Amino acid sequence: MSTATDQRPAFAPARSLLRFATAGAVDDGKSTLIGRLLHDSRSLLADQLEQLELASAERGDDGLDLAMLTDGLRAEREQGITIDVAHRYFETARRAFIIADTPGHAQYTRNMVTGASTADLAIVLVDARNGLTEQSRRHAVLAALLRVRQLVLAVNKMDLVGFDEAVFGTIAAEFAAFTDRLEVRQVTAIPISALRGDNVVHRSEAMPWYDGPSLLEHLEEVDAGDDRAAGPFRLPVQCALRAPERDYRGYAGQIAGGTIAQDEEVLHLPSGTRTTVVAVDTADGELDRARAPQSVTVRLADDLDVGRGDMLCAAENAPAATEELTAEVCWMSATSALEPGRRLLLKHTTRTVKAVVAEVRDRLDVTTLHRSPVVRLELNEIGAVVLRLAQPVFCDRYADNRATGGAVLIDEATHATVGAVLITGTH
Incomplete structure (x- = not known):
């Protein structure tokens, strides 16, 4: 087995891949849970295990402090909390995984948005002694807002409540009632003890009343089917490739939706010209049919x-070509607010255009789902915003396509990313 800190190694075998994010309140045990998954699934290399043993001994811990596998920043280790989004790769015989360990503090909402934006599943961790908290609800709402299709409620520290079935049942029922208000495909509740390893990789004998899978078994079995290929064809063009000596001209990019094959008709945007596909090439040769996200x-x-920023798409089901859009924006700047008249850059797929904030309509309370009218958004706040663009972008609603429905806002002066954009409508 093998691991990597940021991305899947090039030598990893082709297999089903599940991206999942973990979230929860401070001290609920997110980092310990991930460490337990890596340790008990034997996904640690010998030198990683040795370093963990040494670091744990230096801190005077009894046994291994598994949280240190993901709490990589010095500030995190000193404070015992997770600040940044830590990514880890591991694999089992059945599936490969990329984990995003996201912070629990409300002030790091932007990090949660970043970590969950590409996830297929989110694990919301809850301390069995405390039950659902404001942060638990916030994380469930953010996952639903980001169209994470599946949620797992991991009720942790069951050993500290005597592995009481009634405690687990009460928390699971409360979470189910709350998530009924959200657009989530499936919610699964699992009682665990990350510190002891109960129901994390192996099923626990301490909870005979629970007859469901362990957390890892659920992650291995859950449907991770990528539904991007089910929608209409979308190919944001990254660059044009030309070889005049071979009379070769092609347009390269990552398919953001649907499928494409030779002899199929496509539409070019922004020209609106219809044409036919002659061939679909990859580094390994020609394909009969390609699908998202190839x-x-x-x-x-x-x-x-055709050039960078253009789009090839389904001729009969094209995205909107718009210079004004409505979106949910998570504001990420600590130095300034998002308010009407603010000029920014909008990066959408492979196209970057100038944008101005036409209106800030409201702010979403991510624990109650209540919206209140506001005139600006501050750091980590999420709200409905109207943006006017200097040039059109070719987009779908985020609910329909996360790739063509998502964008980022960039500060023109510093080129820092200051906002995450989830498109909800066009004008």
């Missing part, structure tokens, strides 16, 4: 002026 080069029957 990276491909498409050759067309007609000689069109």
Whole structure:
């Protein structure tokens, strides 16, 4: 087995991949849970285990402090909390995984948004002694807002409540009632003890009343089917590839939605010209059919002026080409607010355009789902915003396509990313 800190190693075998994020209140045990998953699934290399043993001994811990596997920043280790989003890769015989360990503090909402934006599943960790908290609800709402399709409620520290079935049942029922208000496909509740390892990788004998899978068994079995290929075809063009000596011209990018094959008709945006696909190429040769999220080069029957930021799409089901859009924005700047008249850059797929904030409509309370009218958004706040663009972007609603429905806002002066954009409508 193998691990990596940021991305899947190039040598990893092709298999089903599940991306999941962990979230919860401070001290609920997120980092310990991930450490337990890595340790008990034997996904640690010998040198990683040795370093963990030494670091735990230096801190005077009894046994291994598994949280240190993900709490990589010095500030995190000193305070015993998670601040940054830590990514870890591991695999079992059945599936490969990429984990995003996100912080629990309300002031790090932007980090939770970053970590969950590409996740297929989110684990909301709850301390069995405390039950659902404001942060637990916030994390469930953020996951639903980001269209994470599946939630797992991991009721942790069951050993500290005597493995009481009634405690678990009460928390699970309360969480189910809350998530009924959210657009989540599936919610699964699992009682665990991350510190002891109960129901994390192996089923626990301490909770005979629980007859469901362990957390890892659920992660291995859950449907991780990528539904991006089920929608209409979308290919944001990253670059044009030309080889005049071979009379070759193709348009490269990562398919953001749907499928494409030779002889199918596509639409080029912004020109609105229809053309036919001659071939779909990859580094490994020509494909009969390609699907999202594959990276491909498409050759067309007609000689069109196609460049970076353009889009090839389904001829009969095109995205909106708009210069004004409504979106949920998570504001990420600690030095300034998002308010009407603010000028920014909007990066959407492979196209970057100038944008101005036309209106800030409201702020979403991510624990109660209540919206209140506001004139600006501060750090970590989420609200409905209207943006006017200098040039059109070719977009879908975020609910329909996370790739073509998502964007980021960039400060023109510093080029720092200051906002996450989830498109909800066009004008």
